[in-house]
Amino acid sequence: MPLIEAHELYRFYHNGDDETAALRGVSLQVGHGEIVAVTGPSGSGKSTLLSCLTGLEEPDGGYVIIAGERITRRSEAFRASIRATRLGILQQVPNLLAHLTVTENIELQMHLAGMVNMNSIEMLLSTVDLRHRAYGYPNELSGGEAARAGLAVALAADPVLLVADEPTAEVDRKTESHLIEHFKKRRQAGKSTLVATHSDAMSGIADRVLRLRDGKVVHD
Template sequence: MPALEAHEIYRFFHVGDDETAALRGVSLRLSRGETVAVVGPSGSGKSTLLACLTGLDEPDGGYVEVAGTRLSRRPETERAGLRAAHFGILLQAGNLFPHLTVQQNIRLQMLLAGKPDRRRVGELLDSLGLLVRADAFPIELSGGETARAGLGVALAADPLILVADEPTAEIDRFAETQLIDHFETRRRKGLATLIATHSDALARHADRIVRLRDGKVDND
């Protein structure tokens, strides 16, 4: 059974009488222990695809299954429960609650997934170079620290599926190397990782690359 599977996903956006096809029949399969990179030019549909795959957005056609369970067109409470149980999600922004410290944000994600682990909080903070910033609030962090803290939240519950949207956008080369190490660790543990990225270095470490163009998988 695949960790994640999308069947013929369509997503349309409307502005007045104009319709834009953001996704046009995208199918994708993510196996356990596999790292897949989704690449393509800006506007190709990468972020929209990730939103549909995680149940943060609903496709207009097709459906998504996570660990064999239908995610699409379910009540939001069911989708939220499936997200908490199976996904770690790193978006381009909005990964941290501003009124919580870095370590509180990580602990909250563990609690939502039903996997509280005080020792893992410290291990994650250490591996991400954030031990000295554990009690800092998001507003006190630099751009790179904010990106790493968001990754800590996404990794908090050691999820079956990590979905990351441009995870290297705000980090330096050293932090990118650390990020790749985390993905390699997940692969060895049989966990799946899906990354939308413009980084050639990140894409080269993936098991497979899915190329999007104009909302479709580009097989050329």
């Protein structure tokens, strides 16, 4: 059984009488222990696809199944429970709570998934090169540090599936290499990663590359 399946996803946005088709019949599957990269130019629908796959947005057509559970057109409480227990999510908008330190943000995500492990927190902070910011607040972080802290939160519960939007966009080459090695170790452990990326290095380790253009899959 695939970890996540999307069937013929459509998503439209409206601005007055103007309609933009962000997704036009996109289907995909991600299996256990796979790294799948979603590529394409800006505006091709990558971020919208990830939002629909994780239940943060409802598609206008089609549906999504995660670990055998259909999440499309289900209650927000149900979708939130699936996200907390099955997924790690990194969006381009930082997923940090302003009143919590970096460590506390990671702890909270672990708590929501029913697991707190301080050793794992230290390892995560090392992976994203943020041990020096362990007790910093989001407003004290640079843009790159905030992006790396957000990724640590997404990885906090060691999710079976990580869904990440440009996880290496705000990091230097050394940190990107560390993250790529982390994603490889996840694959070896049977865990999966679905990543929207412009990085050739990130795409280079993927088992499959899905290319979008104008809301359609043009290569898989």
